[in-house]
Amino acid sequence: MNDKLILNNAIPVNQQIYRVLRASIVECSIPPGTLLSEKEISSQFNVSRQPVREAFIKLAENGLVRILPQRGTFVCKISEKRVADGRFIREAIESSIIRKAAEQVTDAQLLMLEHNLKRQALAAENNQSAEFLMLDDEFHHQLTVIAGCELAWETIENIKAVMDRVRYLTLSEVSPPKELIVQHYRILEALQQRDPDAAENAIQQHLEEMIYSVKPIAESHQEWFEDV
The missing domain is CATH 1.20.120.530 (GntR ligand-binding domain-like)
Structure with a gap:
């Protein structure tokens, strides 16, 4: 992903983060097993961690990531x-x-x-x-x-x-x-x-x-x- 990501004020932040991460995972630029950092992504978007967590939950619902308590969020392998x-x-x-x-x-x-x-x-x-x-x-x-x-x-x-x-x-x-x-x-x-x-x-x-x-x-x- 780019170092800095520009937000569109007309679209909810969590949806924009979800779209960026979804595209990166789907296009295979983020391989399976990659740990997604809440801190790093929130910094890239210059937002709090809450919309990042919401984006992670949506990605998990779509089978793209697995959220492991106390360990982090990892990109899934393909099922x-x-x-x-x-x-x-x-x-x-x-x-x-x-x-x-x-x-x-x-x-x-x-x-x-x-x-x-x-x-x-x-x-x-x-x-x-x-x-x-x-x-x-x-x-x-x-x-x-x-x-x-x-x-x-x-x-x-x-x-x-x-x-x-x-x-x-x-x-x-x-x-x-x-x-x-x-x-x-x-x-x-x-x-x-x-x-x-x-x-x-x-x-x-x-x-x-x-x-x-x-x-x-x-x-x-x-x-x-x-x-x-």
């Missing part, structure tokens, strides 16, 4: 079980979302999704992994907006934190962006046809990618994963 459970829950939510989106998507919204996919392709071509994953999230977020159920995205974000760590480890190794973009286009084509069944099938196949990518990445990055 294959938690990844599988998160993917299952996400598929259930997004299957319902995509069916609703297929029934009420507008031409303008379809153009917005297509523009997003063109930006994804550009990011992939330039090996901009962080940009690609941001656009990937934006694509899925937009589906909840189209369905008129944006609250669903907040739920998805909470459960997919552990999944996102695997995404960063697997990108280019197991799930190359170009393949994911092809899957996104299948979702878009189903929406263009206003076909709920095809849209649901496309998004389920897309989210199943996580099933096939976890095992090989766990074998090649054993230090990042819990022992089964």
